Amino acid sequence: MAERLLEVDDLSVHFATEDGVVRAVDGVSFDVERGKVLGIVGESGSGKSVTAMTLMGLTRDVNARFGGEVNYRGRNLLELSESEMQRYRGNEIGMIFQDPMTSLNPVYRIGEQIVEAIQTHEKVDKRSAGRRAVELLRQVGIPNPESRVDDFPHQFSGGMRQRAMIAMALSCNPSILIADEPTTALDVTIQAQIVELISVLKDDFDSGVIMITHDLGVVADIADEIIVMYAGRVVERAATRDLFYDPQMPYTWGLLGSIPRLDRPRPDRLHSITGAPPSLINAPPGCRFRPRCPHAFAKCVEEPPLENHVETPGHLDRCWLDVEVKRSVRAATIAGEAPEAA
Amino acid sequence: MSANGGGAPLIEVRHVKKYFPIRKGVLQREVARVHAVDDVSFAVREGETLGLVGESGCGKSTLGRTIVRLLEPTDGQILFQGRPIEKLGARRLRPLRREMQMVFQDPYASLNPRKRIGQIIGDPLKIHGIGDKRERKAQVEQLLETVGLSPEHYNRFPHEFSGGQRQRIGIARALALRPKLVVADEPVSALDVSIQSQMLNLLEDLQDEFKLTYLFIAHDLGVVRHVSDRIAVMYLGKLVELSPAEELYRRPIMPYTEALLSAVPIPDPDLAAKRERIVLEGDVPSPINPPSGCRFHPRCRYATQVCREVEPPLADYGNGHLAACHHPLNVDAATLATVQAAPQSPAEADEEALPRDTSGESHPVEGETGAPQTP
Numbered sequence: 001m002a003e004r005l006l007e008v009d010d011l012s013v014h015f016a017t018e019d020g021v022v023r024a025v026d027g028v029s030f031d032v033e034r035g036k037v038l039g040i041v042g043e044s045g046s047g048k049s050v051t052a053m054t055l056m057g058l059t060r061d062v063n064a065r066f067g068g069e070v071n072y073r074g075r076n077l078l079e080l081s082e083s084e085m086q087r088y089r090g091n092e093i094g095m096i097f098q099d100p101m102t103s104l105n106p107v108y109r110i111g112e113q114i115v116e117a118i119q120t121h122e123k124v125d126k127r128s129a130g131r132r133a134v135e136l137l138r139q140v141g142i143p144n145p146e147s148r149v150d151d152f153p154h155q156f157s158g159g160m161r162q163r164a165m166i167a168m169a170l171s172c173n174p175s176i177l178i179a180d181e182p183t184t185a186l187d188v189t190i191q192a193q194i195v196e197l198i199s200v201l202k203d204d205f206d207s208g209v210i211m212i213t214h215d216l217g218v219v220a221d222i223a224d225e226i227i228v229m230y231a232g233r234v235v236e237r238a239a240t241r242d243l244f245y246d247p248q249m250p251y252t253w254g255l256l257g258s259i260p261r262l263d264r265p266r267p268d269r270l271h272s273i274t275g276a277p278p279s280l281i282n283a284p285p286g287c288r289f290r291p292r293c294p295h296a297f298a299k300c301v302e303e304p305p306l307e308n309h310v311e312t313p314g315h316l317d318r319c320w321l322d323v324e325v326k327r328s329v330r331a332a333t334i335a336g337e338a339p340e341a342a
Numbered sequence: 343m344s345a346n347g348g349g350a351p352l353i354e355v356r357h358v359k360k361y362f363p364i365r366k367g368v369l370q371r372e373v374a375r376v377h378a379v380d381d382v383s384f385a386v387r388e389g390e391t392l393g394l395v396g397e398s399g400c401g402k403s404t405l406g407r408t409i410v411r412l413l414e415p416t417d418g419q420i421l422f423q424g425r426p427i428e429k430l431g432a433r434r435l436r437p438l439r440r441e442m443q444m445v446f447q448d449p450y451a452s453l454n455p456r457k458r459i460g461q462i463i464g465d466p467l468k469i470h471g472i473g474d475k476r477e478r479k480a481q482v483e484q485l486l487e488t489v490g491l492s493p494e495h496y497n498r499f500p501h502e503f504s505g506g507q508r509q510r511i512g513i514a515r516a517l518a519l520r521p522k523l524v525v526a527d528e529p530v531s532a533l534d535v536s537i538q539s540q541m542l543n544l545l546e547d548l549q550d551e552f553k554l555t556y557l558f559i560a561h562d563l564g565v566v567r568h569v570s571d572r573i574a575v576m577y578l579g580k581l582v583e584l585s586p587a588e589e590l591y592r593r594p595i596m597p598y599t600e601a602l603l604s605a606v607p608i609p610d611p612d613l614a615a616k617r618e619r620i621v622l623e624g625d626v627p628s629p630i631n632p633p634s635g636c637r638f639h640p641r642c643r644y645a646t647q648v649c650r651e652v653e654p655p656l657a658d659y660g661n662g663h664l665a666a667c668h669h670p671l672n673v674d675a676a677t678l679a680t681v682q683a684a685p686q687s688p689a690e691a692d693e694e695a696l697p698r699d700t701s702g703e704s705h706p707v708e709g710e711t712g713a714p715q716t717p
């Protein structure tokens with residue numbers, strides 16, 4: 001069994017705002033193991049990015065309240081002081097952000113920014129940090145790293161900037177790499193390159209990866225385990241193959257059906273999940289997906305627990321529907337056909 | 343997607359070029375040119391959706407903007423309903439603006455944050471002097487309903503809306519003048535997949551309701567397949583393949599198209615692991631000094647000497663399927679023998695340099711390409 005690096009247990013993150021308390025993350029649990037990729041999938045506002053930023057200690061603020069535990073090799077990161085957290089951030093947990101255009105500083109050279117990251121965490125002189133920067137750029141596949149290291153971000157293309165971000169995140173050999181929508185702003189061809197790069201680097205650096213995305217297609221061939229988040233909660237958690245071939249939550253079916261698929265004949269209409277995610281201030285009682293769920297029935301006004309309903313242990317979901325009912329209706333929902341009343 | 347893709351051409355581009363000069367020094371002398379669009383020809387028929395696909399920097403957005411005359415073409419002809427419009431001045435263009443509208447990529451940057459929704463959608467009507475204040479308001483409210491928003495949103499500001507809702511506002515604005523042609527420039531790439539599918543369905547519904555013709559620009563062949571009747575693939579300013587939509591997915595001829603297809607993620611772990619992914623090395627080269635011959639040759643896994651030296655003409659493979667390649671994929675010898683250069687071919691391409699013979703070379707045939715196969 002692989003080494004368990006990170007255990008997130010019943011994490012909640014609430015922000016006090018003028019309009020009320022925003023329950024951005026509400027009781028989320030998962031583990032990250034060395035050499036494995038965990039996919040976190042959900043729409044905008046599902047709490048997936050807040051979860052990731054909390055692991056990095058980036059959501060600490062006077063109006064933020066945390067619950068639960070984030071245990072990294074036996075230490076609860078939520079209890080650390082800001083200066084203690086600084087030792088973990090970057091060193092132990094590295095992060096790649098969504099938008100490579102805005103997360104690099106436009107007035108500093110690429111190399112300077114990587115050197116700064118290295119020197120923040122380690123006592124090394126500038127010259128050897130510079131050599132490390134070149135080596136890192138080579139590892140992430142930048143051609144001519146010796147000369148490109150002196151380029152400014154605007155001289156890099158979008159894909160190269162994302163590679164530079166990855167080099168920076170890896171500069172201190174973190175055990176965990178968090179990639180928050182690393183491919184969303186990129187062309188499909190560059191997307192494929194970046195996903196492949198992350199999976200190669202994961203083995204080179206022997207780290208665990210958390211890959212956050214709104215597109216299930218992106219994590220299909222890289223993730224080992226996937227959690228699906230909706231309105232601040234985990235609504236389904238399963239090994240990748242189980243999630244794709246035996247999805248239990250109607251929300252997951254909706255996500256699967258929304259993807260235009262090249263491996264299937266073109267349907268007349270794409271399935272879409274009607275409506276929008278609920279407000280996190282006044283979340284609907286019971287199942288939070290109920291207002292958008294085509295299969296909702298009377299029982300759904302009660303809160304469903306995250307439980308194992310299928311034969312595979314470890315495959316959890318939050319849905320009241322009977323497993324046999326789900327298996328008989330889901331194909332139609334994923335294909336975008338009008339559901340019969342359940 | 344519409345069933346009636348066979349109408350007369352609504353808009354036609356003929357050998358259109360758009361170069362951007364790079365100026366330097368006190369005299370602002372032109373030192374180089376960005377070859378953004380380099381001799382592209384095609385037509386969009388009335389009622390159809392033409393998908394325009396390529397990576398960032400291939401010139402697809404520049405071409406879209408040139409077609410609606412937001413940019414001046416450097417050379418070539420643009421015909422709207424058979425009438426040349428590439429040289430019209432601002433005044434004579436104004437009535438045409440009502441016929442051609444655009445939907446932009448970024449729903450955050452394309453709506454003025456200081457204006458209310460009612461004003462944003464109503465401005466085109468006001469500018470063209472349509473109706474009085476009350477009539478315009480009624481029209482805007484109806485448009486809001488058409489795109490799936492509530493008329494009560496009339497007095498709200500853009501920041502009060504989510505990305506998907508903003509894109510609906512952008513679509514309502516484009517529809518306000520009842521245009522014939524809508525150029526949609528990456529209308530869904532900034533949105534979540536679940537919202538993407540809502541938007542694609544909405545665009546289809548509106549096409550039926552308002553008899554629209556779409557030029558749909560995107561980088562993702564998965565998205566384009568759902569809306570397009572025909573698809574044009576661009577690479578570094580050139581049109582490299584043009585085909586009826588389903589045929590392009592079944593039988594890509596240009597290796598670049600094959601690579602684009604294989605990059606689209608498939609939400610099926612077993613299939614994804616099985617299929618061969620052609621990961622294109624590197625980025626699109628600079629359009630300031632584009633590569634010689636076939637512009638794709640530095641990244642092409644089939645490239646040979648001829649690809650470096652001779653620009654391939656757009657060859658006609660029948661059934662409206664055109665492609666510019668010296669080593670076409672998925673083509674049998676019989677078809678290859680009859681291939682002719684198409685009139686859409688760039689003027690600089692060597693019309694004699696048609697792919698003729700496959701002897702001695704192994705070309706992948708259907709079933710062995712990286713493209714996913716329809717079962």
